[in-house]
Amino acid sequence: MEPKFIPYSKKILRGEELLAESRRHYHFMEGRRTVREFSTEPVSIEVIENIIMSASTAPSGANKQPWTFCVVTSPELKSQIRIAAEKEEYDSYNSRMPQEWLDDLSYLGTDWNKPFLEDAPALIIVFKKSYDLENEVKKTNYYVTESVGIACGFLIQAIHQCGLVALTHTPSPMNFLCKLLNRPINEKPFLLIPIGYPAENVMVPNIQRKDKNQVIINYK
Numbered sequence: 001m002e003p004k005f006i007p008y009s010k011k012i013l014r015g016e017e018l019l020a021e022s023r024r025h026y027h028f029m030e031g032r033r034t035v036r037e038f039s040t041e042p043v044s045i046e047v048i049e050n051i052i053m054s055a056s057t058a059p060s061g062a063n064k065q066p067w068t069f070c071v072v073t074s075p076e077l078k079s080q081i082r083i084a085a086e087k088e089e090y091d092s093y094n095s096r097m098p099q100e101w102l103d104d105l106s107y108l109g110t111d112w113n114k115p116f117l118e119d120a121p122a123l124i125i126v127f128k129k130s131y132d133l134e135n136e137v138k139k140t141n142y143y144v145t146e147s148v149g150i151a152c153g154f155l156i157q158a159i160h161q162c163g164l165v166a167l168t169h170t171p172s173p174m175n176f177l178c179k180l181l182n183r184p185i186n187e188k189p190f191l192l193i194p195i196g197y198p199a200e201n202v203m204v205p206n207i208q209r210k211d212k213n214q215v216i217i218n219y220k
Contacts, residue, residue, distance in 0.1 A: 029157070030209070035165035036110070037199035038120040043164065045073070048122055048195065051162060055155035061142030066129040067151050067190075070181050073122050077180065082117035084176040085169070085192070089114060092172060108205055116167060120194035125177055126152055127187040138186075148190050155193065165198045 013021055052069045060066060072078055089112035093102070117123065128148040132139040141147075152168075159166045174189035183189075 029160070032156075032160040033165070033204045034167050035198045035202060035204060036116055036167055037202045038116050038165070038194060039197040039199050040119055040121065041197050042073075042121045043196055045071070045122075047162065047164075048124070051155065051158045051164075051195075052124065054158040055151045058147065058151035058154045060147035060151070061144070064132070064141040064147070066132070066141040066144045067148050068127040068129065068183070068187055069155075070125040070127065070183075071122055072125065072181075075118070078118050078120075078123060080180055081123065081177070081192075082114055084180065085117060085171040086112055086114055088171045088173060088176070096172075114169070114171075116194045117169075117192075119199070120167075120196040122195050124155070124193045124195055125181065125189060126155070126191045126193070127177075127183055128190045129186050130188065131186050133184065133186050145190075152191050152193075159193075159195055164195055166193050166195050168193060 048071055052071070055069070056065065056067070072081065093112045126148060128144050129141055130144055131141055156166055156168070169192040171192065174192070177183070177189040177192070178187065
């Protein structure tokens with residue numbers, strides 16, 4: 001019988017070494033950008049699986065790990081996903097999204113066309129599981145949205161760590177993904193992430209992130 005608890009082992013940093021590491025990681029992550037134009041150069045499935053397994057180390061309610069990561073590399077299936085996503089996106093840009101939302105997006109130059117869904121060598125579709133099914137019996141999962149959101153954060157960080165780029169894509173509604181990927185009834189699509197190398201000479205918007213005085217409140 002396995003023990004309920006095991007010793008925790010991790011290198012501990014303190015003082016100047018800790019401060020230097022915190023600065024290094026911040027500046028590394030500051031260089032992460034959303035990319036909408038991908039090279040068609042393939043990425044090893046083993047690399048993608050390692051990245052996903054890094055995401056799957058995320059904390060979750062009662063350690064239920066209520067997620068499924070579907071990897072799509074099939075050109076035919078990517079094409080089907082693009083067609084279905086663009087249909088929803090066309091409706092969103094032309095009738096669903098309020099003008100304020102469209103105005104907020106205008107500087108990005110985005111529209112309903114989503115060529116990255118075919119150009120990127122792989123799509124990772126993250127599904128959340130509101131409950132598990134064990135022999136047709138429902139088993140409750142806890143804090144599902146929070147848990148899957150944290151796992152997606154881990155996923156995006158791991159992609160950046162490995163020198164690849166990604167885009168968080170949320171066509172709404174996303175139910176077409178359940179049908180195209182033949183997912184069970186206890187899974188709902190949460191996020192669609194194209195992953196790969198950036199296209200040659202790709203450009204990204206010149207955005208500025210909020211400074212620490214805008215995002216941190218210290219209570220002393």
